[in-house]
Amino acid sequence: MQAAVLYGKEDLRLETVDRPKAGPEEIVVRVGAALTCGTDLKVYRRGYHAMMLKPPIPFGHELAGTVVEAGEGAKFKIGDRVVALNSAPCDQCYWCMKGQQNLCEDLLFNNGAYAEYIRIPARIVAKNTLPVPENVPFEYAALTEPLACVIRGLEESHAKLGDSMVVIGAGPIGLMFMHAADIAGVEVIAVVKRDDQIETAKVFGARHVVQIADGVDAIAEVRKLTPGNRGVDIAIEAVATPMAWEWAVDMVRKGGTVNFFGGPPSGTKVQLDTNRLHYGDITLKASFHHTPATSRTAFELIKSGRFKCGEYITGRAGLADVPEIFRKMMVRSAEGVKDIKTAVFPEGVSC
Incomplete structure (x- = not known):
């Protein structure tokens, strides 16, 4: 399959990699849409993220899609439409027991949204993957992760x-x-x-x-x-x-x-x-990241139709365009380009 892999500072390559397989309680998702993100741009500019990833590594973390493989015991089945968040807490450490799951000492992260397929680890499947109704476009559902961080910021404020x-x-x-x-x-x-x-x-x-x-x-x-x-x-x-x-x-x-x-x-x-x-x-x-609870609050807001999801999607592209998209994102502010988020469709640009 094709996937965008980050190798270091401003070094993002589209490569052919093995399609992932689902282990027990895991799922493999065919990515319906992935979104560009300010955090991804920051990581692309710096070449790393101390907590979330170290290159070389599949890149991207805002996505939604369709389950194509379900491991034994997984809570979803083939054909289900889902949005998978990029992390899940252990719910056993000191911080989790204090209700600060975003600070979990074993916070499990997942990357690789800019790809045809992505494996969702069992813990994220169980705690931070949600079913997407047919009337919610994948690119709207993929907004759940950043919105969950914002919801937590508002709650903490x-x-x-x-x-x-x-x-x-x-x-x-x-x-x-x-x-x-x-x-x-x-x-x-x-x-x-x-x-x-x-x-x-x-x-x-x-x-x-x-x-x-x-x-x-x-x-x-x-x-x-x-x-x-x-x-x-x-x-x-x-x-x-x-x-x-x-x-x-x-x-x-x-x-x-x-x-x-x-x-x-x-x-x-x-x-x-x-x-x-x-x-x-x-x-x-200083608010950092999200929790399973704020992920659900964010997704309910998206499903309600009150959140202007369509206004956030200012660009649409295919998977092959991802490296060039990030090169352009580096200069968009200087050029005054109105660009909020680009939706990447691995199966081709949706009209």
Whole structure:
């Protein structure tokens, strides 16, 4: 079969590899659709991910498809339509017992979505693979994984109806935060960089948009949009830069919550005003990954039709296009290209 294999920094190759086989309680899925992702782009740029993968390794982790082989004892059968998440916890370690399954010391990851077929390990089959109804396109179902991370971020930030929230960044994750927060009745302020992101942020629920530009004090502009310039209830950082982390702290009100969702490279340092943190009673959070529970919450939202899945799919391509897609993703921001997610169809581009 054909699969995209990551060998290192900006070295992604389409190769012929053996088709996987299902062991006990495992399944093999014919990939119906896989989605590009900001995390995949980050890994492609850096050449590795300390927790999720080390090259050479099959690449990609957002997918949905059809079961073509089921091992003995598997909970799905041949022909079932499924969305398989990219990890599953052990539910036995200290962190799992504390209800922090995303921090599981034996968190099992799975990669290889950019391929004709993918094997789903038994633990992921049992704990984090969900049936997809016939009326939900595979490319919509594949949005479950990133949305599950966002749902957990919102839950950890204790977002509730009537809150105000700033989202710094209008990439795929930032836009998901805007949309999910808007659905939850949160008033969203978006901080964006490019001209094309202004309208996109509004499509996904931002009521106000602040554009970064020379001479614009983004912190002051955000605070102006809150009563008495007090700042927002919740600040979400979705850029993964030190400056954005510092902005988030300065945009939130006293007693508010900051969620550092974007993950900068290891060793990155930021400078924060300890006086403001202490006397402002500000809560700092950093949300990572998802859990089986937030995966189910995310998928229910997708199935409900309330989530604008179609708006996220801004490109469609075949499997052979994957290496070139990532090369183009490296420069798309500089060129101002409106591109959120590309759906990859191993069986050919669906019209």
